[in-house]
Amino acid sequence: MARPREFDTDEALEAAMQVFWQHGYRAASLPDLLDGMGLTRGSLYKAFRDKKTLFLQVLDRYETAAVDAGVSMLEDSAAGDGRTRILALFEGLVTAVEKGDHRGCLLCTAASGAASDDAEIAATVHRGLAKLQGGLETAIIDATALDAGDRRRLANTLLTQYIGLRMLARSRLSLGILEHSVQGVADILDHASD
Amino acid sequence: MARPREFDTDEALEAAMQVFWQHGYRAASLPDLLDGMGLTRGSLYKAFRDKKTLFLQVLDRYETAAVDAGVSMLEDSAAGDGRTRILALFEGLVTAVEKGDHRGCLLCTAASGAASDDAEIAATVHRGLAKLQGGLETAIIDATALDAGDRRRLANTLLTQYIGLRMLARSRLSLGILEHSVQGVADILDHASD
DNA sequence: TGAATTGTGTAACAATCGGTTCCCAATTTA
DNA sequence: TAAATTGGGAACCGATTGTTACACAATTCA
Numbered sequence: 001m002a003r004p005r006e007f008d009t010d011e012a013l014e015a016a017m018q019v020f021w022q023h024g025y026r027a028a029s030l031p032d033l034l035d036g037m038g039l040t041r042g043s044l045y046k047a048f049r050d051k052k053t054l055f056l057q058v059l060d061r062y063e064t065a066a067v068d069a070g071v072s073m074l075e076d077s078a079a080g081d082g083r084t085r086i087l088a089l090f091e092g093l094v095t096a097v098e099k100g101d102h103r104g105c106l107l108c109t110a111a112s113g114a115a116s117d118d119a120e121i122a123a124t125v126h127r128g129l130a131k132l133q134g135g136l137e138t139a140i141i142d143a144t145a146l147d148a149g150d151r152r153r154l155a156n157t158l159l160t161q162y163i164g165l166r167m168l169a170r171s172r173l174s175l176g177i178l179e180h181s182v183q184g185v186a187d188i189l190d191h192a193s194d
Numbered sequence: 195m196a197r198p199r200e201f202d203t204d205e206a207l208e209a210a211m212q213v214f215w216q217h218g219y220r221a222a223s224l225p226d227l228l229d230g231m232g233l234t235r236g237s238l239y240k241a242f243r244d245k246k247t248l249f250l251q252v253l254d255r256y257e258t259a260a261v262d263a264g265v266s267m268l269e270d271s272a273a274g275d276g277r278t279r280i281l282a283l284f285e286g287l288v289t290a291v292e293k294g295d296h297r298g299c300l301l302c303t304a305a306s307g308a309a310s311d312d313a314e315i316a317a318t319v320h321r322g323l324a325k326l327q328g329g330l331e332t333a334i335i336d337a338t339a340l341d342a343g344d345r346r347r348l349a350n351t352l353l354t355q356y357i358g359l360r361m362l363a364r365s366r367l368s369l370g371i372l373e374h375s376v377q378g379v380a381d382i383l384d385h386a387s388d
Numbered sequence: 389t390g391a392a393t394t395g396t397g398t399a400a401c402a403a404t405c406g407g408t409t410c411c412c413a414a415t416t417t418a
Numbered sequence: 419t420a421a422a423t424t425g426g427g428a429a430c431c432g433a434t435t436g437t438t439a440c441a442c443a444a445t446t447c448a
Contacts, residue, residue: 003393003394003396004394004395004444004445005394005395006396024307027220029434029435029436030434030435030436031434039396040396040398041438042396042397042398042439043397046395047395050436104306108361111361111364112298112303112361112365113221113307116366122365122366126367126368126369129367129369133369153381156370156371156374156378157378157379157382159358160362160375161351161355163358163362164353164356164357164358164359165354165358167302167361168354168357170305171306172316173305173323175323175324175327175353176350177353177354180346180347181351181354183347184347184348184351184354187348187386188351188382188385191382191386197414197415197417197422197424198416199423199424200415223404223405224406233426234425234426234427235408235426235427236410236426239407240424240425244406244407245406
């Protein structure tokens, strides 16, 4: 029918995610995005409508790529017991930081930034964090003998811990927290069922 | 010698803190600051040099007003035992959110935002969080019988929890976490010394 | 081959950004 | 009164923001 795209939409979206991940929604300038995605203004606006729509698509991609992957791991009984799976989640976080990844959590950055004013963005962020919350709770069932109330509370504590750590990862502040954070999480888990 | 200031420097700084607290360093525009502080460009630049210097003064003010107050409470043995003092810190946080305060933590917002690129700002943020870290550890000495290593790890866990909660407070996301977060912290404390 | 359709690239848009400089009135102290 | 300093503006800077418009290229289908 007509002229086909010269670029791969999926690759462009992946590149856009990296830019937003590093700079946040508001701080990511259009030139930043154009450079990272390797296309021009006209192509970007024709293919992705505008910056906010692009960001929403990026959030969806992040949700299926990063969040769902983490949740699958948390709920995969073949990957060890619940305790092992939860600790693996936090170990992955620390390992990423030690490798120099200071991007933190795209959802968390979006939640605290100017993006929190926007209802659509806030809803997507909420959905992602709720998924993580559910994954943690599932893993806890397999790790402790807590009743529903305590389980929910423990899941929330761990989710808060997760958010705090990814926040610290982004800050580049060396408060010596990340080094032993996995052991700290293990302490919480091991003592929760007493 | 000369004409005196018509505005109170301290009040202007307080107003500037509110603006930065709500919008973050980069997102706070000069018109935002002028409106909030109630003065004009000429006066602001004459009195506070420039935006960054103003923000550094605001950070100092936040440190002495908010951080030092929290640390004093954590270390005040007249305010109950260590456990009580730590829980009071988190209760204050939850209470503030329930009153509609969604500003979160100025230090944390600065740490994750563009401010983290600046060495001076990063150093000030680091100093504030380290103070909090120390205050928590002092309170833990009064709450548990842990050795130095475990105590440090518990302090870091609580600080991470604190940061995560203030992050959530800023996000306005209702994941049902804040409601029982104090109980969650109490669980961590009560089981830590087992 | 020719018309229709769509992507590409660039220019330009209006608005705002933080920062600076200027002027002059107002007010103080020496 | 004279010197000194602030307040309140206006004006401007170069740069940036996200967005739109338009000419041109490329591809497909009839």
